[in-house]
Amino acid sequence: MDSPPTDRRGFLKRSVGLIGLAAAAEATPAHAQTQVMDDHHQATDGIIAYGERSKFVTSKRVPVPERHSPDDFGLTFHVNTPLQDALGIITPSSLFYVATHRGSFVPEIDPQTHRLMIHGMVDRPLIFTMDELRRLPYVTRVHFIECNGNRARASHVTVQDTHGLTSCAEWTGVPLSLLLKEAGVQSGASWIVAEGAEEVKGASSIPLGKALDDCLVAYGMNGEPLRPQQGFPLRLLVPGFEGIYQIKYLRRIKVVDRHYMTYDDYGHITNDPRAAALTEQIGPKSVITFPSGGQALQGRGVYEISGLAWSGGGAVKTVEVSVDGGSTWKTADLRSPAYPMAHTRFALSWTWDGRECVLMSRCTDANGTRQPTPAEVARYFNRPLGYRPPGTDNSIQPWRIASDGSVHNAIA
């Protein structure tokens, strides 16, 4: 825009003008607008046979900023999803964040030979092939996953750096409760231990109550089989719990009567099932993805402040946005369905007056729990302002807009 309109009415008038232009273009013959794809190989190669994105779209994942990557062993550990480019609430499978304790090693598992065993404190230990699992009743649900390591730091530049260890997908699979009922959970059982098939096994202890509630044994992701990086051919989904519980390459579920220490349990030693159910749950969280660090506003005028909100405690109820560093808050619009434990898109129309300001968002979930301000976090932990807690961090992310329109991370 050469001369950005400064009020909403001006913007709307301009939009009407744009709609007029779009209608005019429709009258032009299609072949004048697009170069015809006449190359036969496009139909059998990537572009059509397995659709690739346009070469003009270049958004991609990057390694987490804290870890030089590949590391001394040649491994790439966690890679962050480009949230700044996300449209809507579903993360494309190719851009879904990856967190693996085994670095760049992604196991290549043949679904014909893969098995899922359910055993331990059950009446009937069971072993399923993939074909058998796919004959069972299944459900499809939208859920986010977030790594406990998704913690913004002052040194981070973009929203991909600060919040890129969360993604959201549509998952398809068998409710775990159905499999556990089929196996017959014995009285006295209180936990399950779920284990992956690769070297480090990615095992975690999960309270039985959660296992019988809403967990999924998933084989589908965004309308196709899981990608290898996301656990092909099978993964456990523990909606709302932090990432480490979402066991990839799932091969074994043992029903037990206590919490078991596993490879994954360093730093996650919570052996009270009630406490675990709460502390391993991701708190209500949100982040503005536009305007966000590294982006720039093209002069004053009307913009859509847009972002993502989510909570491990249920659906997002409201998102508020502040354009004055947290002094006042306005309720944003929810621009997508607010599914339980799913990314939810919010937006707020805003006129930037060209002056320096700080943008923030905060989410309240269906339980009425609200994302804390930095001051609330400091007070709760009895620490100085700017303190970021260990473990899952859901404090508010501030972005500073400089008077030249450039956007900066404003964590103190």
Ligand SMILES: Nc1nc2c(c(=O)[nH]1)N[C@H]1C(S)=C(S)[C@@H](COP(=O)(O)O)O[C@H]1N2
């Ligand atoms: N088998 C296995 N499952 C695993 C892991 C792993 O290394 N191996 N990493 C865990 C961690 S720490 C996270 S945050 C999530 C990440 O899931 P994603 O890679 O699909 O994003 O998977 C979890 N499940």
Ligand SMILES: [Mo]
């Ligand atoms: Mo993680």
